[in-house]
Amino acid sequence: MTQLAEKLEYLQYPFVRYALLVGVLIALCSSLLGVTLVLKRFSFIGDGLSHVAFGAMAIAAIMKLTNDMPVVLLITVISAVLLLRTGQRAKIKGDAALAMISVGSLAIGYLLMNVFSKSANLSGDVCTTLFGSTSILTLNKTEVLACAVLSVAVIIVFILFYNKIFAVTFDENFARATGIKAGAYNLIIAVVVAVIIVLAMNLVGSLLISALVIFPALSAMRVFKSFRSVTICSAVLSVICALAGIVCSVITGTPVGSTIVAVDIAAFALFTLAGKISGGKRI
Amino acid sequence: MALLTCSNLSLGYEGKEIIGNLSFEVNEGDYLCIVGENGSGKSTLMKTILGLNSPLGGSVTTGGGLKQTEIGYLPQQTDVQRDFPASVWEIVLSGCQNRQGFRPFYGKAEKALAKMNMEKLGLTQLSGRCYREHSGGQQQRVLLARALCATQKMLLLDEPVSGLDPKVTAEMYEIIKELNEKDGITIIMISHDIEAALTYADKILHIGKSVFFGSAEEYKKTAGAFTSAKGGARE
Numbered sequence: 013m014t015q016l017a018e019k020l021e022y023l024q025y026p027f028v029r030y031a032l033l034v035g036v037l038i039a040l041c042s043s044l045l046g047v048t049l050v051l052k053r054f055s056f057i058g059d060g061l062s063h064v065a066f067g068a069m070a071i072a073a074i075m076k077l078t079n080d081m082p083v084v085l086l087i088t089v090i091s092a093v094l095l096l097r098t099g100q101r102a103k104i105k106g107d108a109a110l111a112m113i114s115v116g117s118l119a120i121g122y123l124l125m126n127v128f129s130k131s132a133n134l135s136g137d138v139c140t141t142l143f144g145s146t147s148i149l150t151l152n153k154t155e156v157l158a159c160a161v162l163s164v165a166v167i168i169v170f171i172l173f174y175n176k177i178f179a180v181t182f183d184e185n186f187a188r189a190t191g192i193k194a195g196a197y198n199l200i201i202a203v204v205v206a207v208i209i210v211l212a213m214n215l216v217g218s219l220l221i222s223a224l225v226i227f228p229a230l231s232a233m234r235v236f237k238s239f240r241s242v243t244i245c246s247a248v249l250s251v252i253c254a255l256a257g258i259v260c261s262v263i264t265g266t267p268v269g270s271t272i273v274a275v276d277i278a279a280f281a282l283f284t285l286a287g288k289i290s291g292g293k294r295i
Numbered sequence: 296m297a298l299l300t301c302s303n304l305s306l307g308y309e310g311k312e313i314i315g316n317l318s319f320e321v322n323e324g325d326y327l328c329i330v331g332e333n334g335s336g337k338s339t340l341m342k343t344i345l346g347l348n349s350p351l352g353g354s355v356t357t358g359g360g361l362k363q364t365e366i367g368y369l370p371q372q373t374d375v376q377r378d379f380p381a382s383v384w385e386i387v388l389s390g391c392q393n394r395q396g397f398r399p400f401y402g403k404a405e406k407a408l409a410k411m412n413m414e415k416l417g418l419t420q421l422s423g424r425c426y427r428e429h430s431g432g433q434q435q436r437v438l439l440a441r442a443l444c445a446t447q448k449m450l451l452l453d454e455p456v457s458g459l460d461p462k463v464t465a466e467m468y469e470i471i472k473e474l475n476e477k478d479g480i481t482i483i484m485i486s487h488d489i490e491a492a493l494t495y496a497d498k499i500l501h502i503g504k505s506v507f508f509g510s511a512e513e514y515k516k517t518a519g520a521f522t523s524a525k526g527g528a529r530e
């Protein structure tokens with residue numbers, strides 16, 4: 013019990029509270045585009061990109077950059093744009109190309125880290141990049157600031173383009189017919205996804221990002237029936253799950269990423285049940 | 296004054312032509328039905344008129360104060376929409392996008408327009424309800440209301456009654472007829488149902504192996520040459 017109290021005392025330190033804040037912001041923006049990604053069958057892009065981000069992180073690591081975020085961000089955004097292009101041109105070939113890129117990045121990333129890393133704890137480093145830090149508290153001050161700024165930018169872009177994103181996601185042909193530059197918005201979506209992935213990597217690691225993006229949206233879709241209510245619900249749910257996960261991981265000492273995802277999964281089960289019981293109540 | 300002029304259109308994908316040398320005009324207040332066998336390129340033609348596909352050759356021009364982005368479009372249903380969480384209101388309102396420009400949020404005028412069109416199609420009660428839980432006929436009316444938000448002048452309907460039962464089909468045809476007669480909206484409709492086309496439309500465009508463009512009466516007279524499609528083209 014004293015141990016527990018001791019751990020909760022962490023929360024008094026401003027730095028810990030910043031970390032919590034960043035966790036919440038990241039969870040919030042990663043959930044925003046979940047519905048769009050699921051419904052536009054873009055979720056595969058999110059998955060592939062997270063592997064690319066892993067490769068980028070490995071490159072940044074061997075370049076011994078003190079701040080790897082700009083490099084990782086740049087590589088991931090460029091890959092997002094390229095993937096979207098190939099994916100649109102030929103559906104099936106696009107999928108295969110994506111699989112190649114994502115598995116390739118994983119392999120090359122690990123290889124590079126193995127060959128060049130002087131770190132004494134290589135498998136620990138790899139594990140951290142794949143599954144997230146054991147604790148979000150290891151983020152340094154610049155990273156915390158960068159995360160906060162990027163998260164706020166993502167949220168603002170999402171709110172400003174909310175109606176256009178809805179139109180493009182619901183019916184791209186109609187949207188284009190009425191003069192919406194669907195290509196441009198798809199590009200915006202891809203870039204935002206790339207930013208979210210780089211952000212979320214700090215919280216849950218590259219292998220678990222898709223969970224953070226997709227679970228809240230899928231949960232919300234079980235119960236809510238309008239785009240706005242689904243979006244709001246998945247944002248709120250994601251934040252609650254992230255908070256619960258972070259606090260839980262601080263208390264029990266479990267890895268933060270997988271704890272958050274475990275909470276997300278529990279919430280999904282709960283919402284599935286709720287959706288079955290309410291029998292598609294119209295909200 | 297022609298609202299829409301297609302001249303020497305050649306349509307196809309990746310350089311392979313499906314229809315060539317297609318020319319016709321649509322005037323204000325017309326009710327044009329496009330008929331033809333499956334795969335003859337009807338949807339492709341419609342998408343080209345809307346600027347979604349670019350023609351291999353020829354041109355589509357709009358006139359009489361009609362902009363290409365001010366055409367209302369009722370597409371053939373796509374898969375994505377079936378499990379999409381969206382309320383009727385959100386969908387109808389999204390038809391106002393072409394008035395939005397770069398403004399991020401809908402204003403009073405857009406909301407009033409959406410309300411009016413929902414009332415016109417008897418959707419007011421369903422406003423907050425979920426789109427995917429409605430019957431096929433109601434869904435088509437929702438999409439029609441959205442299309443009406445996008446236009447004052449011209450509607451393009453791609454098989455608006457496919458998959459609907461006979462009663463709902465008749466209702467849909469009546470709604471479209473009323474939009475044409477009362478509101479003076481020009482209609483271009485793709486249909487499999489040649490009888491309905493001859494009943495409601497005043498002009499027919501038949502595409503396929505042989506091409507016909509003219510009034511419904513003329514089309515009836517030349518029936519022998521084209522009605523082979525009548526039995527064969529129905530799904």
Ligand SMILES: Nc1ncnc2c1ncn2[C@@H]1O[C@H](COP(=O)(O)OP(=O)(O)O)[C@@H](O)[C@H]1O
Nearest residue numbers: 308309313331332333334335336337338339340
């Ligand atoms: N995106 C596409 N890429 C290549 N070919 C297509 C595409 N869409 C349709 N087609 C082909 O073009 C032809 C005409 O299709 P479509 O315009 O949908 O016909 P209709 O609506 O008259 O049934 C068909 O043979 C179809 O296979």
Ligand SMILES: [Mg+2]
Nearest residue numbers: 337338339371
């Ligand atoms: Mg068609």
